[in-house]
Amino acid sequence: MNSLPQTPGWVDRLLSRFCNPQLLESIEGDLHELFREDIEKAGVAYARRMYVLHALSFLRYRSIRRKNRSKTHNNMNLIINYLKISLRDIRRNTTFSAINIFGLVTGFASLILILQFVLFETGYDRFHENGKNIYRIINSRYQDGTLVQKGAITYPMIGPALETDYAEVTGFTRLTVGGRTFIERDEELFMVEDYLWADNNFLRIFNFPLLHGNNGNALSEPGSLVITESYAESLIKPGQTSADLLGTTVKVNNWDFPVTITGIAADVTDRSHLQFDVLFSYQTFIRLAGEDADNSREWSDFYHYIVLDEKTNIPSFQSKLDEFGVTYFKNGEVSGAVEQFSLQAMHDIHLNPDLQYEYAQVTDGNFVRLILFIGILIMLIAWINYINITTSRALQRAREVGIRKVLGAYRRQLIGQFLTESMLVNVLSLILAIVLVIIIQPVFNRLVALPLSLSLFMENSMSGLPYFALFLSIFLAAVILIGYYPALLLSRFSLLEVIKGKIGKYGDMLKLRKVLVVGQFAAALVLISGSVAIYRQVEYMRQQDLGLDISNNLVIHGPQLRGFDSTFIRDFSEFKNSLSNYAGIESVTATRHMLGDRLPKTFRIHSPMDPERSDLGCNWMAVDHDFFTHFEVPLRAGRYFDWYDHHTNGDDVNTVILNESALALFGFENADQAIGEVLEIEGRGQPNFTIVGVVDNFHQQSLKKSIDPLMLLPFYSNSQFFVVNYAEGTADRAVKLARETYADFYPGNYFDYYFLEESFNEQYQEDERIGNLSAVFTLIAIVLAVTGLYGLVLITLLKKTKEIGVRKVLGANVISLLGHYGKSFLTLIGMALLIGLPVSYWGILQFLQDYPYSRGVEAPVLIGASAGLFLLCVVTILFQTKRIASNNPVESLRAE
Numbered sequence: 001m002n003s004l005p006q007t008p009g010w011v012d013r014l015l016s017r018f019c020n021p022q023l024l025e026s027i028e029g030d031l032h033e034l035f036r037e038d039i040e041k042a043g044v045a046y047a048r049r050m051y052v053l054h055a056l057s058f059l060r061y062r063s064i065r066r067k068n069r070s071k072t073h074n075n076m077n078l079i080i081n082y083l084k085i086s087l088r089d090i091r092r093n094t095t096f097s098a099i100n101i102f103g104l105v106t107g108f109a110s111l112i113l114i115l116q117f118v119l120f121e122t123g124y125d126r127f128h129e130n131g132k133n134i135y136r137i138i139n140s141r142y143q144d145g146t147l148v149q150k151g152a153i154t155y156p157m158i159g160p161a162l163e164t165d166y167a168e169v170t171g172f173t174r175l176t177v178g179g180r181t182f183i184e185r186d187e188e189l190f191m192v193e194d195y196l197w198a199d200n201n202f203l204r205i206f207n208f209p210l211l212h213g214n215n216g217n218a219l220s221e222p223g224s225l226v227i228t229e230s231y232a233e234s235l236i237k238p239g240q241t242s243a244d245l246l247g248t249t250v251k252v253n254n255w256d257f258p259v260t261i262t263g264i265a266a267d268v269t270d271r272s273h274l275q276f277d278v279l280f281s282y283q284t285f286i287r288l289a290g291e292d293a294d295n296s297r298e299w300s301d302f303y304h305y306i307v308l309d310e311k312t313n314i315p316s317f318q319s320k321l322d323e324f325g326v327t328y329f330k331n332g333e334v335s336g337a338v339e340q341f342s343l344q345a346m347h348d349i350h351l352n353p354d355l356q357y358e359y360a361q362v363t364d365g366n367f368v369r370l371i372l373f374i375g376i377l378i379m380l381i382a383w384i385n386y387i388n389i390t391t392s393r394a395l396q397r398a399r400e401v402g403i404r405k406v407l408g409a410y411r412r413q414l415i416g417q418f419l420t421e422s423m424l425v426n427v428l429s430l431i432l433a434i435v436l437v438i439i440i441q442p443v444f445n446r447l448v449a450l451p452l453s454l455s456l457f458m459e460n461s462m463s464g465l466p467y468f469a470l471f472l473s474i475f476l477a478a479v480i481l482i483g484y485y486p487a488l489l490l491s492r493f494s495l496l497e498v499i500k501g502k503i504g505k506y507g508d509m510l511k512l513r514k515v516l517v518v519g520q521f522a523a524a525l526v527l528i529s530g531s532v533a534i535y536r537q538v539e540y541m542r543q544q545d546l547g548l549d550i551s552n553n554l555v556i557h558g559p560q561l562r563g564f565d566s567t568f569i570r571d572f573s574e575f576k577n578s579l580s581n582y583a584g585i586e587s588v589t590a591t592r593h594m595l596g597d598r599l600p601k602t603f604r605i606h607s608p609m610d611p612e613r614s615d616l617g618c619n620w621m622a623v624d625h626d627f628f629t630h631f632e633v634p635l636r637a638g639r640y641f642d643w644y645d646h647h648t649n650g651d652d653v654n655t656v657i658l659n660e661s662a663l664a665l666f667g668f669e670n671a672d673q674a675i676g677e678v679l680e681i682e683g684r685g686q687p688n689f690t691i692v693g694v695v696d697n698f699h700q701q702s703l704k705k706s707i708d709p710l711m712l713l714p715f716y717s718n719s720q721f722f723v724v725n726y727a728e729g730t731a732d733r734a735v736k737l738a739r740e741t742y743a744d745f746y747p748g749n750y751f752d753y754y755f756l757e758e759s760f761n762e763q764y765q766e767d768e769r770i771g772n773l774s775a776v777f778t779l780i781a782i783v784l785a786v787t788g789l790y791g792l793v794l795i796t797l798l799k800k801t802k803e804i805g806v807r808k809v810l811g812a813n814v815i816s817l818l819g820h821y822g823k824s825f826l827t828l829i830g831m832a833l834l835i836g837l838p839v840s841y842w843g844i845l846q847f848l849q850d851y852p853y854s855r856g857v858e859a860p861v862l863i864g865a866s867a868g869l870f871l872l873c874v875v876t877i878l879f880q881t882k883r884i885a886s887n888n889p890v891e892s893l894r895a896e
Helices: 009-018 021-042 044-058 067-092 094-122 158-165 229-235 282-289 314-332 365-392 394-406 411-448 467-490 495-500 506-543 568-580 627-631 660-665 731-745 756-799 801-809 814-848 859-885 889-894
Strands: 134-143 146-151 169-177 181-185 188-192 195-198 210-213 224-228 249-252 259-265 278-281 303-308 338-345 553-557 585-591 601-606 616-623 635-638 655-659 678-681 689-695 710-714 721-726 753-755
Touching (some): 009 044, 021 044, 094 365, 094 411, 094 467, 134 158, 134 314, 134 616, 158 169, 158 314, 169 282, 195 282, 229 259, 278 282, 314 338, 365 411, 365 467, 365 506, 411 467, 411 756, 506 756, 506 814, 506 859, 553 731, 553 756, 568 585, 568 721, 585 616, 585 627, 616 660, 655 660, 660 689, 660 710, 689 710, 753 756, 756 814, 756 859, 814 859
Parallel strands (some): 195 278, 224 259, 655 689
Antiparallel strands (some): 134 338, 169 195, 169 303, 181 188, 181 249, 210 259, 249 259, 553 721, 553 753, 585 721, 601 616, 601 678, 635 689, 655 710, 678 689
8 A cells, every 4th residue: 555645844844943832733734634635636746836835824923933932931020020029128128228229329429420530530632533643742851960850841943843854743733821911802901811822733733623714724824813712702792703703803912913813713622631712823923932932942931742643653753752852952062951852642641740831731640540449449348248248148048048949949040039139239229329429410520620420421432432331331240240159159058058057158258258348447447547648738738838928918910011111110119119008018029920830940050169060950030129028038148139130121130049959059058158159041141140149948839849949030021920918807908909009000901810828729729629539438438338337237136136135134234245246346347457557558658759748657647547447336336236235135035
């Protein structure tokens, strides 16, 4: 008997692969029945063709296999179940859940705020399209093999020469910084505080877009002026827009030629190290200052930026710069010092405050890294608390694990449960932390004086990856890491171990908790002592004797619209006398360089103590003859300046007063030896400077800088400062009298003033900001550490409820219970202090080494911080012990 012909095998295989298993048998039965009928009807070939068509007709949506549906559905159910159990655990253990969530919310919020600060400070100048190839040229000067100056300024010929000599340099721009000036439009004065003299390449190399005008030639001609949109708002007339200013002619100071507005630039972003309201063309500067501004090798007051080809080997090009210095400056023959030039990447400028004559907006990169380190420590402390409390509740969770295993739970399911709990608590805490950050953002922004926001996480990126995505990736990895260890340990418990009271690996958890507790309190001690050290160092610098009295001094900007002529000195003398005649005005003086400002430096000075040397360099400061009595600077030898030391022509000035540091620089053994000696400056010609006096050292700048050698010269200029010393408590009256007298003597000039002591103390602003930040976040770290300790003590005492009841019945008091149950915690705190003390000492020592004048590492700070932290822990343990010990012993003995 012949067997029935076979159906197409490939169709059957497709059916078994794609058909719903529950329907496959009935579908195949129907198809085979139809196949037999078709054979009888029209033969095998026909039946095989129809078999394919019938098979396709059965493949409807409900009959298609959906392999993952059940699995996905089950997985989703499992996850939902995990979440339900996690929420129940949070509700059931509100105290410990609150401690965990409070710690994590505080940690996340602190870290987010700190990351905002760090991202802002490290994100300077990232908006320039070719920024990675832009470098600034910095200049190091050596005399007799000693580094005497490392500055951001250099000579005007550097940029053009580099572009000419080296193919790697594809472009350059040079600029110099201006002081205050005034723009006059339609007889109305407008002050300019921040302006630069910039060449025509400036707007091509840097991305400071012009809203109106052509950045290709906006700064190409003498008399060209570019202003920012904000500054343009002050110049426009009613009904005008900033675009209407394009082509407008204005007057600047007392220049004898008109200036034309050739461009309106967008406002400069906060995160640019170059800040300006106004750009004057460099060709204008050359017209005013002469050809030396274009090609001098001795006038070093200019900033140079070069663009290197992206294929440039930086170390190789640096070696070429070494040769460049030798070629153009002949090892000191040209400028009086051996000149070395080096590259500074533009992205590194903002975080490097160590260069002299720095114009840029800079901050200390070490401080930024310190704050980031504090933020990471706070987050670690918060996570340590979470791990400690989770593992400390091991006995309670052990019963749960044992029962789940009896009911058939696999270990991987238990790990999934505990990881879900960890993820839920951390995600919930992160969401709450973001809400908290939004609420307190304005307060934090005032604290750091920066416009911070959460948008910084989206605006900044690393290798193209937004920091927001990077932060979330690290967050997820960290949450899995901190959740996995407790989950791994807790999932190992068996019901038999729980019944016998033997919890496997509990000892490991106890050792881990001890290590973590010691670590977090050691970190807390380091933060406390460091924060106190920063605060005391800032106060120390502010309270030290500067060597001169700067209190109760009003500083007035000089009459820049008044030309410096033969009557200037006479008019200023009358101005001083007139103002000094008012009651409450103690004295009036003038200085070209204000206290706290950077000073110019003169090189190629010959000292009579070593006439062969011509490589000496010294800072100089131009002052009025009343300067020393006004500021009460002690005289060591000789005399102060007198009125006849001043000259209408500055080239005729021939007397000088030295400070003690300059005395040593020029080789004099004592002050008396220097009086009457002559200092010669190579290239100045006659007359040279006769030393008429020596004064004590005084701090012309903050105590963050050492006292440099200083020459004081009797010299005036129309851009100097007038300084008015007034009686205590009469500041407002002094301002009023100064304004009226100034208007009488210098009509048409802009009256502007500030208070010297406030201005001088602004030099400590960065230190104060870091001190405030470290103090705030140190306090947060202490709160988190103590909160974690509170939770650990509570868990420990709750486990000992019955034992405490028995001890109370037998006559134990709170102090004895504290000694019995608190000694293990206090031992750990003691170990933390022993570890934290040397680390704190080392950290403070590293911090203070950047300060030439410091308190040093103070033992009372370390001892006080240790004692305070230990006492806080004792109070925490005592409070919790007293609360548990105060319970009724009868109720305690009933506890399970």
